[in-house]
Amino acid sequence: MYPSGRSLVVGMLLLLPAFFGAAEIPAQSVDEYRVKAAFVLNFVRFTQWPDGSFAGTDAPCILCVVGDRALESAFRTLDGEKVGARLLHVRFVRGTDDCRGCNAIFMGKDLGRSALSDIFTAVKDTPVLTIGETEEFMRRGGMIRFFVQEGRLRFEINPKKAWQQHIKLSSRLLNLAVLSGDR
Amino acid sequence: MVTAFRALAHLFEVEFCLLRDEKKHRCHMFVSTRRKTIIFHAALIASVLTFAAGAALCRPASLCAGELDLTRMSIEELMSIKVTSVNKREQNLSDSAAAVFVISNEDLRRSGVTNIADALRMVPGMNVARIDSNKWAVNCRGGASRFNDKLLVLIDGRSVYTSSFSGVYWEVQDVMLEDVERIEVIRGPGASIWGANAVNGVINIITKHTADTQGGLVSMGGGTEEQGFVSARYGASLKEGTYGRLYAKGFKRDQFVTRTGGDAGDDWGMLRSGFRLDSRTGATDSFTVQGDMYQGGIDQRIDLQSTAAPYSLAVEDDVTVSGGNLLARWQKTLSRTSEFEAQAYYDRTVRKETWEEEERDSFDLSFQHHVKRGRHDIVWGGRLYHTHDDFTNSSVLVIDPASSSDDLYSLFFQDEIEISPKRVWLTLGSKFEHNDYSGYEVQPTARLLWAPHRSHRLWTAISRATRTPSRVEQDGTLLNAVVPPVPSPLPVAVTVAGNPGFDTEELTAYELGYRYMASRKFSADITVFYHDYDNLRRTYLEGTVFRGTYLERILRFTNTFSARTSGAEMSGTWQAVEWLKFDLAYTCLDSDMEEGEMVGEEPTHTVSLRTAVNLRKDLDLDIWVRYVDGVDRIYVTDPYPIDAYMTLDLRLAWRPVSGVELAVVGQDLLNGDHLEFVQENFTRPTEIERRVYGTVTYRF
Numbered sequence: 001m002y003p004s005g006r007s008l009v010v011g012m013l014l015l016l017p018a019f020f021g022a023a024e025i026p027a028q029s030v031d032e033y034r035v036k037a038a039f040v041l042n043f044v045r046f047t048q049w050p051d052g053s054f055a056g057t058d059a060p061c062i063l064c065v066v067g068d069r070a071l072e073s074a075f076r077t078l079d080g081e082k083v084g085a086r087l088l089h090v091r092f093v094r095g096t097d098d099c100r101g102c103n104a105i106f107m108g109k110d111l112g113r114s115a116l117s118d119i120f121t122a123v124k125d126t127p128v129l130t131i132g133e134t135e136e137f138m139r140r141g142g143m144i145r146f147f148v149q150e151g152r153l154r155f156e157i158n159p160k161k162a163w164q165q166h167i168k169l170s171s172r173l174l175n176l177a178v179l180s181g182d183r
Numbered sequence: 184m185v186t187a188f189r190a191l192a193h194l195f196e197v198e199f200c201l202l203r204d205e206k207k208h209r210c211h212m213f214v215s216t217r218r219k220t221i222i223f224h225a226a227l228i229a230s231v232l233t234f235a236a237g238a239a240l241c242r243p244a245s246l247c248a249g250e251l252d253l254t255r256m257s258i259e260e261l262m263s264i265k266v267t268s269v270n271k272r273e274q275n276l277s278d279s280a281a282a283v284f285v286i287s288n289e290d291l292r293r294s295g296v297t298n299i300a301d302a303l304r305m306v307p308g309m310n311v312a313r314i315d316s317n318k319w320a321v322n323c324r325g326g327a328s329r330f331n332d333k334l335l336v337l338i339d340g341r342s343v344y345t346s347s348f349s350g351v352y353w354e355v356q357d358v359m360l361e362d363v364e365r366i367e368v369i370r371g372p373g374a375s376i377w378g379a380n381a382v383n384g385v386i387n388i389i390t391k392h393t394a395d396t397q398g399g400l401v402s403m404g405g406g407t408e409e410q411g412f413v414s415a416r417y418g419a420s421l422k423e424g425t426y427g428r429l430y431a432k433g434f435k436r437d438q439f440v441t442r443t444g445g446d447a448g449d450d451w452g453m454l455r456s457g458f459r460l461d462s463r464t465g466a467t468d469s470f471t472v473q474g475d476m477y478q479g480g481i482d483q484r485i486d487l488q489s490t491a492a493p494y495s496l497a498v499e500d501d502v503t504v505s506g507g508n509l510l511a512r513w514q515k516t517l518s519r520t521s522e523f524e525a526q527a528y529y530d531r532t533v534r535k536e537t538w539e540e541e542e543r544d545s546f547d548l549s550f551q552h553h554v555k556r557g558r559h560d561i562v563w564g565g566r567l568y569h570t571h572d573d574f575t576n577s578s579v580l581v582i583d584p585a586s587s588s589d590d591l592y593s594l595f596f597q598d599e600i601e602i603s604p605k606r607v608w609l610t611l612g613s614k615f616e617h618n619d620y621s622g623y624e625v626q627p628t629a630r631l632l633w634a635p636h637r638s639h640r641l642w643t644a645i646s647r648a649t650r651t652p653s654r655v656e657q658d659g660t661l662l663n664a665v666v667p668p669v670p671s672p673l674p675v676a677v678t679v680a681g682n683p684g685f686d687t688e689e690l691t692a693y694e695l696g697y698r699y700m701a702s703r704k705f706s707a708d709i710t711v712f713y714h715d716y717d718n719l720r721r722t723y724l725e726g727t728v729f730r731g732t733y734l735e736r737i738l739r740f741t742n743t744f745s746a747r748t749s750g751a752e753m754s755g756t757w758q759a760v761e762w763l764k765f766d767l768a769y770t771c772l773d774s775d776m777e778e779g780e781m782v783g784e785e786p787t788h789t790v791s792l793r794t795a796v797n798l799r800k801d802l803d804l805d806i807w808v809r810y811v812d813g814v815d816r817i818y819v820t821d822p823y824p825i826d827a828y829m830t831l832d833l834r835l836a837w838r839p840v841s842g843v844e845l846a847v848v849g850q851d852l853l854n855g856d857h858l859e860f861v862q863e864n865f866t867r868p869t870e871i872e873r874r875v876y877g878t879v880t881y882r883f
Binding site: 030031032034035037038039041042077078081147148149151152153154156172173175176177178180 | 253254256257258259261262263264265266465466467516518519
């Protein structure tokens, strides 16, 4: 009564899982900021700063995070991670006063126009990697911006802004980004 | 252990007939399955062992422990993770100027349904009636028929309606429900973007991206009607950015009962397997390749009419169905405001019933470009569809020509204009189609969406849709009934004949909708509609012809019927407390379609109320109550009354350890055996029974 489609079914089942490798991707959704923090760690690892950006070869790479409390728990896990030969040090910035001495700054989406304006003025003409989430951030001179497409995180890079500050972004990073701004 | 597997193998019968004698309904040549059985057992043992081995092998120890170490992942891997943000709202749906309802993966799991057709019962505006164990009549906004021709159904972008009768054979549409991302149901004409046949609605079944189905899933169970079922899936990442999965599933379902309590002879079993591969190469391009194959045996007991004595013959039909499909899709992000998508697929279906035998091969090529420019959000694209069929004529159905190729070309365009920023949107669109039957068709739509406040949405739409003629309507001749020679001297055969000049059916739809989404706790959606149909199919008595031993009354298809349907569809969701959630769907329908005598009546009121109770963190209870009004369906040529019914489905699920879920589901618990639908001809009225099944799902 039932033709033997069984053999083809079983044939497919036999394709061994053992052949496949690499990490497992979670089935459930993951909190957005935990993933963004992991992305930022990667961005920092694929960035080259110009000479003189760091106090010495042992000096840490400082990531400043500006935004509300929600970001803290997500970015805290990055503290102490390796960035090449250096260690990453995460600093949480409340106002805009502590923005000096940062090698990279992550600006949360809740930052208003004036806050963004102040930060960009403070880091003007200094080699700081700027990462943000809003279009306003990009318009003011941001380098990398996150956006969500089909439930997954993507990022946009304005290579000219990075070049202007002598920040070198790896081609691997540029290949995975959507490039914007005039070249 | 071997005996356990042997028992499992016997769920799937091991008899296999190579040469069937149609007239005498017996088998000439049985294939010895002894050898096949041993191979099957060995393969089954081997595959289960490799699953176990795969589960035992755990790459990065941190992942085994259940912890997610994102900092170890590469950028490509991070780009494949699905993210949720605290304030996320279903933007797409709340801002659509259409009657949309989404069945989520969670809805599917908690409802306890085992097939797509039953899942649609929770959607307002949908009328789902089970004809027997293996047939369903799924209709939307009027027109009750198993051969409903006004609904477009897509599975991952592949259209599953058949040009044979412009409808869907629901019994061969199946996916692993655990891996369904969502089912979008859009009631009303969706002609502008979707495909041909999107007259009364579009059902879009979307399976999960392979990145979301990593690891293994095995689900097994059985019960009173669901005699046994197994589904297994394994997904893995092949390299960074590329993910794949394989799945296989099979089930055997028991027969229901006739009106007199005897067996209905409608048991069936299906086997299906498939794969999907998704690959992201860089930031801008992604590819998907997927395919499925299925084979099944479906039993039915039908009454075939014949022009010679005894005029009506009860036949135990062993229907065989098989098919497969292969689909490839390419998506490219051209810029932040522009995306392109191209898709191609091939689909083959084979069906052999006593009265109907067909093979169909279809090819489809389509592309779509989405671009945002200022206040305009434009989608446009084109499609090429080629289908070829081969019918084998029987004494009941003759298709002439028995083999035919049909082509369909279409172009569509849709522009959503933000007339007032974040307040008012006007959507104008149209589809231009050319098909081999009726030439050119234009299907325009105009929609307006107004957001007076953050929590309120008001929309209205006017659309035109057309329904392409099917093969049977143009080229078929169906022996519908034979009246025995009493009192007239000769038997009278009533045949329904196709009309080569059969035209497209038309619909002009007027819709108005309101949506309220204040908070995550409560949301409501209501749509009212008025459908004006023209050129609907009906038959007229062409004449009576003397054929020697019998008289033939020829009823020819024509397009002279017009009908109106109107109604309201309402849905509401209320998260009363953290552990209690209610989902209500109500449909009210007034239709005069049945006056054309081609379809039966649709129920006036339909209610569905789902209650989801989270008893404990590891214990779920779901209560689903449904009410459907009584109607008069059509059986052969006479009306057949079906009583109103109220039914209850219960599901209790327990998760004792992480990765394992045990569930017990009771369906149609309130009534004993009840009728939901009667097919127009051939199939005898069959009652749907009360049933229970249990299932174990293991994820690893």
